[in-house]
Amino acid sequence: MKLNRLFLALPVALTLVNCDDSKKSSGDLELKTFKDSISYMIGGNTGAQFKQALGDDASELFDLDVYEQGVRKGFTDSIEFSQAEMQSLMTRFQAELQKKQDAEMATKAAENKKKEDEFLAANAKKEGVVTTESGLQYKVLTEGTGAVPTAEDQVSVNYEGKLIDGTVFDSSYERGQPATFGVTQVIAGWTEALQLMKVGAKYQLYIPASLAYGERGSQPNIGPGEPLIFDVELLEIVKE
Known part of the structure; x- marks a missing residue:
């Protein structure tokens, strides 16, 4: 599952192209130094991977604000969960994600089945x-x-x-x-x-x-x- 790869291998091998200490801008955020740029890039890359893994309705399963607090906590201290608790949470999260993906797939399959029936019925009449x-x-x-x-x-x-x-x-x-x-x-x-x-x-x-x-x-x-x-x-x- 994509989610497993995401948590096991967050971006650790990033290709840096034309990165220097010159001032850059990303929206309202000024990237003045190399540290600014690499921090922003890693954050953006991580966010993009989460979106890919969770889909467009990621907010149903994932709170970005609380995630940010967890990242900050992890940088300064250990989070208040045992290994067993983290494993239990992750197992439940993956089950919820799989349930969501299965439901989306079933809906899409039903839509495609209708298109298939219409297409094949019309196609069968062709010379x-x-x-x-x-x-x-x-x-x-x-x-x-x-x-x-x-x-x-x-x-x-x-x-x-x-x-x-x-x-x-x-x-x-x-x-x-x-x-x-x-x-x-x-x-x-x-x-x-x-x-x-x-x-x-x-x-x-x-x-x-x-x-x-x-x-x-x-x-x-x-x-x-x-x-x-x-x-x-x-x-x-x-x-x-």
Whole structure:
């Protein structure tokens, strides 16, 4: 969990670029010295990590004013908690944070499910789109002439993956190098589609979340319950 990394490794390895003792300004705060600048930078970096870990509604679980008092207390004295008490508080905090994150994920997954149903229903009516029993949809862009891979095979492919709004999240074309993997070492929608394709074929796949990354998604690019679109070109069956 991000929160664990945050508490175990607060910014201790910061890259300092063009830091000097010249007067700088950040809003109403004047950063007159190097000490001012490094103090402000570490504080800002820590705050940004907390926001990333806790989300936009951090105030529901976290009081910034009390946190600041704790930091000041820690600099001058030990805080009034035993190790056991701190562990208990942290365990409860992490449980509350996980509960909040799960609720947010469930809400987002429900929203994406509605979008998925609408998209796939409309897409199924388009010319050339085939819907399989599993719910996978595909369209043949180029027919292949070679062999069809089996579940035991390794394949080499070029592909581009995008969300249904057109946002590209992954592309072997951009990397300039095909991907090689086992037919069963990918998401279920790919495993099914690859065994329909002949070498040389290019398909466009429309994959429901249940055949992709499910209700948890694959952060940061694929949200919970998101359907995916892939252009897949089967280049070869790789012989070991």
